[in-house]
Amino acid sequence: xxxxxxxxxxxxxxxxxxxxxxxxxxxxxxxxxxxxxxxxxxxxxxxxxxxxxxxxxxxxxxxxxxxxxxxxxxxxxxxxxxxxxxxxxxxxxxxxxxxxxxxxxxxxxxxxxxxxxxxxxxxxxxxxxxxxxxxxxxxxxxxxxxxxxxxxxxxxxxxxxxxxxxxxxxxxxxxxxxxxxxxxxxxxxxxxxxxxxxxxxxxxxxxxxxxxxxxxxxxxxxxxxxxxxxxxxxxxxxxxxxxxxxxxxxxxxxxxxxxxxxxxxxxxxxxxxxxxxxxxxxxxxxxxxxxxxxxxxxxxxxxxxxxxxxxxxxxxxxxxxxxxxxxxxxxxxxxxxxxxxxxxxxxxxxxxxxxxxxxxxxxxxxxxxxxxxxxxxxxxxxxxxxxxxxxxxxxxxxxxxxxxxxxxxxxxxxxxxxxxxxxxxxxxxxxxxxxxxxxxxxxxxxxxxxxxxxxxxxxxxxxxxxxxxxxxxxxxxxxxxxxxxxxxxxxxxxxxxxxxxxxxxxxxxxxx
Ligand code: FAD
Ligand code: DLZ
Ligand code: SF4
Numbered sequence: 001x002x003x004x005x006x007x008x009x010x011x012x013x014x015x016x017x018x019x020x021x022x023x024x025x026x027x028x029x030x031x032x033x034x035x036x037x038x039x040x041x042x043x044x045x046x047x048x049x050x051x052x053x054x055x056x057x058x059x060x061x062x063x064x065x066x067x068x069x070x071x072x073x074x075x076x077x078x079x080x081x082x083x084x085x086x087x088x089x090x091x092x093x094x095x096x097x098x099x100x101x102x103x104x105x106x107x108x109x110x111x112x113x114x115x116x117x118x119x120x121x122x123x124x125x126x127x128x129x130x131x132x133x134x135x136x137x138x139x140x141x142x143x144x145x146x147x148x149x150x151x152x153x154x155x156x157x158x159x160x161x162x163x164x165x166x167x168x169x170x171x172x173x174x175x176x177x178x179x180x181x182x183x184x185x186x187x188x189x190x191x192x193x194x195x196x197x198x199x200x201x202x203x204x205x206x207x208x209x210x211x212x213x214x215x216x217x218x219x220x221x222x223x224x225x226x227x228x229x230x231x232x233x234x235x236x237x238x239x240x241x242x243x244x245x246x247x248x249x250x251x252x253x254x255x256x257x258x259x260x261x262x263x264x265x266x267x268x269x270x271x272x273x274x275x276x277x278x279x280x281x282x283x284x285x286x287x288x289x290x291x292x293x294x295x296x297x298x299x300x301x302x303x304x305x306x307x308x309x310x311x312x313x314x315x316x317x318x319x320x321x322x323x324x325x326x327x328x329x330x331x332x333x334x335x336x337x338x339x340x341x342x343x344x345x346x347x348x349x350x351x352x353x354x355x356x357x358x359x360x361x362x363x364x365x366x367x368x369x370x371x372x373x374x375x376x377x378x379x380x381x382x383x384x385x386x387x388x389x390x391x392x393x394x395x396x397x398x399x400x401x402x403x404x405x406x407x408x409x410x411x412x413x414x415x416x417x418x419x420x421x422x423x424x425x426x427x428x429x430x431x432x433x434x435x436x437x438x439x440x441x442x443x444x445x446x447x448x449x450x451x452x453x454x455x456x457x458x459x460x461x462x463x464x465x466x467x468x469x470x471x472x473x474x475x476x477x478x479x480x481x482x483x484x485x486x487x488x489x490x491x492x493x494x495x496x497x498x499x500x501x502x503x504x505x506x507x508x509x510x511x512x
Contacts (some may be wrong), residue, residue: 001009001026001097001098002026002028002094002095002096002097002263003022003026003027003028003096003097003098003099003100004026004027004030004087004090004091004094004096004098004099004100004339004389005018005019005027005028005029005030005099005101006018006029006030006083006099006102007029007030007031007058007089007102007358008021008083008101008102008104008105008109009031009037009051009052009274010035010105010273010274010399011052011102011104011129011275012055012058012231012274012276012277013131013275013276013277014037014231015130015131015278016102016131016275017102017127017128017129017130017259018100018101018102018127020127022066022067024066024067024068027067027068028068028069028094028096029059029062029067029068029069029070029091030069030070030072030086030087030090030345031059031069031070031071031072032072032079032086033052033055033072033074033079033352034072034074034080034081034082034083034085034086035081035082036080036081036082036083037073037080037083038074038215039215040108041389041392041393041398042215042218042219042393043215043216043392043393043398044219044220044362044393044394044395044398045208045211045212045215045216045218045219045220045221045222045226045362046220046221046222046225046361046362046395046396047362047395047396047397047398048207048211048212048215049200049204049207049208049211049222049225050204050207050227050229050270050274050362050396051224051274052074052210052211052283053200053201053203053206053208053209053229054230054274054276055071055206055231056071056203056206057201057203057229057230057470058205058230059071060203061230061231064304069438069510070090072086074210075166075210075214078226080333082112083109083112083113083118083359084112084113086114087099087116087120087127088116091120091122091379092203093106095124096122097126098122098124098125099117099118099120099122099123099124100124100125100127100340101113101124101125101126101127101415102126102127102128102129103126103127103128103129105129105399105400105401105433106399106400106401107121107322107323107326107400108400108466113126114126120347120512126381131275131278131279132279132312132315133158133162133279133280133283133308133312134158134161134312134315134316136316136319137318138161139154139312139315139316139319140320140343142154142157142316144174144261144315148417148421149313149317149418149421150421151309151310151313152176152177152309153308153446154309154313154316155176155177155305155308155309155313156171156176156260158308158309158312159176159308162280162283162308164287164304164308165287165300165301165304166291168416172290172297172299172301172474173301173454175299176502177305178250178297178298178301178302179302179305181250181251181298182250182253182254182298182302183253183254183298184251184252184254185255185432185433185434185435186252186255186256186257186263186435186436188284188425190252191263192252192257192260192262192263192264193244193245195240195245195262195267196237197224197226197257198226198227198228198233198237199226199231199237200225200226200229201229201230201233202508203229204225204229204231207229208222208225211506213390218393219342219393219394220358220359220360220362220394221299221360222361223360224360224361226361227270227271228270228271228364230276231276233276234268234276234277235271235277236318237267237268237271238266238268238271238282240278240283241266241267241268242285242286242315243289244287245264245265245266245290245295246262246264246286246295246299246300246303247289247294247295247299248299249264249265249266249295249299249302249303250296250298250299250301250302250303251264251298251299251339252264252300253265253367254367254371254434255367255434255435256350256365256367256368256431256434256435256436256437257435257436258349258353258435258436258437258440259353259361261357261360261361261364261365262363262365263365265365265366266303267363267429268282269397270396270397272307272401273397277357278309279307279308279312282307283304283307284296285310285426286300286303286304287300287304287327292453306366311402313419314401314402314403314405314406314409314419315402317405317409317418317419317468318400318401318402318404319401319407321415321418321506322404324420325404325405325408325415326408328384328408328414328415328416328507329383329384329414330413330414330415330416330417330470331381331385331412331413331414331423331467331470333378333381333382333383333414334364334381334383334510334511335380335381335382335388335410335503335508335509335510335511336382336383336386336507336510336511337377337382337383337386337389337390337508338380338382338506338507338508339354339507340355340507341355341373341390342355342390343355344356344359345507347441347443348376348441348443348455349438349441349442349443350372350431350438351372351373351376351436353437354368354369354372354373355373358373358394358395359394361396362394363395363396363397364394364395367434369391369395369406369411370406370410370411370424371426371430371431371434372431373390374387374407374410374411374424375411375424375425375426375430375456376455376456376459377390377411377412378411378412378413378423378424378425379456379459379460379463379464379499380459380503380506380508381424381463381466381503381508382508383511384407384414386414386511387402387407387408387411387412388404388407388408391403391406391407393455396436405418405419406419410424411424417474421474421476422474422476422477423471423477425460425463425464426456426460427454427456427457428445428454428455428456428457428461429442429445429457430456431456432445438454440456443455448500451500451505453501455506457499457501458498458499458502459499459502460493460499461484461487461492461495461498461499462497462499462500462502463498463499463502464477464480464481464484465484465492465495465496465499466496466499468481469475
């Protein structure tokens with residue numbers, strides 16, 4: 001029986017379920033670079049080059065194993081422009097008895113593929129994506145009947161299920177979570193290690209040229225491209241991280257420093273999301289570094305929690321709550337995303353630095369995404385659709401299943417508390433505590449009102465006042481709301497006016 005097997009751009013794993021029973025003598029693997037996927041959001045140029053290069057390299061890897069690959073390039077004359085169009089074209093050209101694919105990561109494409117399967121006129125088998133550590137079923141079972149879904153409890157279940165960092169039935173070291181030890185500001189005299197960036201191979205260079213030619217008006221620069229586009233390159237990046245960087249990951253996990261994009265982070269989300277690295281294997285190997293006495297528990301637990309906990313949790317939430325999750329706007333945020341998110345032209349030193357690394361590297365680390373650009377969008381009341389669009393457009397690791405719960409849920413609280421128990425709203429004091437940004441900034445982080453004051457300060461109390469009816473009963477916000485009440489009505493009005501003036505001056509005006 002001859003089978004047409006679809007492999008999508010983020011399904012570049014050797015053990016993909018769609019390839020499990022592949023018979024190289026008669027089957028064909030279909031891989032297609034298509035306009036629909038390249039433009040449904042205006043992805044960063046580095047992301048496009050990364051996906052195309054990794055797809056092309058993977059096709060060669062499969063061919064090297066004797067697999068027949070039907071590979072469609074983005075500029076092939078007959079390219080129909082969509083995955084379903086390419087499936088239809090392949091079926092017209094060949095004699096296949098069935099189509100096999102692995103479920104895709106995003107709701108949008110899943111719907112197109114389901115519609116295709118219905119009208120295909122031959123059996124289409126959609127298999128579970130087994131590269132995730134938790135199945136949909138496991139997540140649903142865990143979520144069922146719970147009034148609140150909290151990552152921490154899901155993570156404990158995953159630790160028990162995998163045995164990772166367990167000592168019998170107890171957590172290694174006696175605690176599940178060492179986050180409290182992972183919130184240090186970068187100490188004076190400590191500098192982040194040199195990082196292994198991967199020089200683009202010949203295939204990546206060709207993909208970069210294609211992207212510049214065809215998508216030259218997309219956001220971002222290709223100059224700093226240093227992402228792994230093969231499994232071997234991804235392995236080299238991971239090895240370097242585990243040996244030279246992981247031991248200090250915990251201490252400086254939340255720290256930020258001007259011009260230091262990478263700090264002690266893994267730089268591996270691009271590879272895991274594409275399928276070049278396996279998340280469970282990454283966790284096990286991080287644990288082995290701890291067991292060998294080469295990295296402390298706070299570092300290794302903190303790192304493993306991001307993958308075994310957060311990554312699996314947000315994926316579970318996305319599929320449990322989509323598609324209605326995509327329309328959530330709990331705080332009724334209704335403002336435009338300021339232009340400086342794209343241009344970087346702002347006097348806010350923290351924001352300018354994050355937009356710059358985002359433009360140059362298609363990367364910013366988690367705290368920069370959450371507490372600088374995310375926090376500002378939250379305080380400004382930017383509409384979640386515009387914020388989601390920005391995060392999808394600017395990061396090389398962006399896929400809706402992971403981007404949306406992080407943005408709409410964690411950063412914007414637009415889901416009303418599904419992902420997090422409170423909004424991560426913070427004044428400039430947080431950024432000052434965790435970074436060296438404020439010293440060189442034209443705004444004064446100690447000042448609370450007026451043109452010279454830090455915008456995060458000007459916005460913070462106005463945000464709480466504006467959302468009083470929605471947030472004041474949140475127990476985790478009891479303290480700031482008690483303070484707000486004590487201010488009295490006149491001061492609350494003044495704080496609201498201060499925030500409004502700041503929103504206007506920063507360009508977060510109402511959407512027309
Ligand atoms: P590390 O800090 O070294 O973490 C190790 C790994 O843990 C990451 O590679 C990633 O696979 C996983 N991880 C860490 N935090 C998270 C998280 N919150 N959710 C899911 N996985 C996590 N991550 C994406 O992969 N794609 C996105 O589109 C994305 N959008 C985000 C948007 C916002 C607003 C925020 C706050 C976070 C977003 N994240 C996203 C999560 C996180 O910021 C990135 O995974 C991380 O910065 C990637 O860099 P790293 O590999 O150096 O991560
Ligand atoms: C992200 C992406 C891009 C930019 N291009 C392609 C492509 O041309 N062909 C393809 O098969 N996949 C691409 N992808 C990845 C898909 O968008 C991804 O599989 C879905 O969004 C589901 O996660
Ligand atoms: Fe950012 Fe405010 Fe500090 Fe300037 S003063 S760097 S705007 S937190």
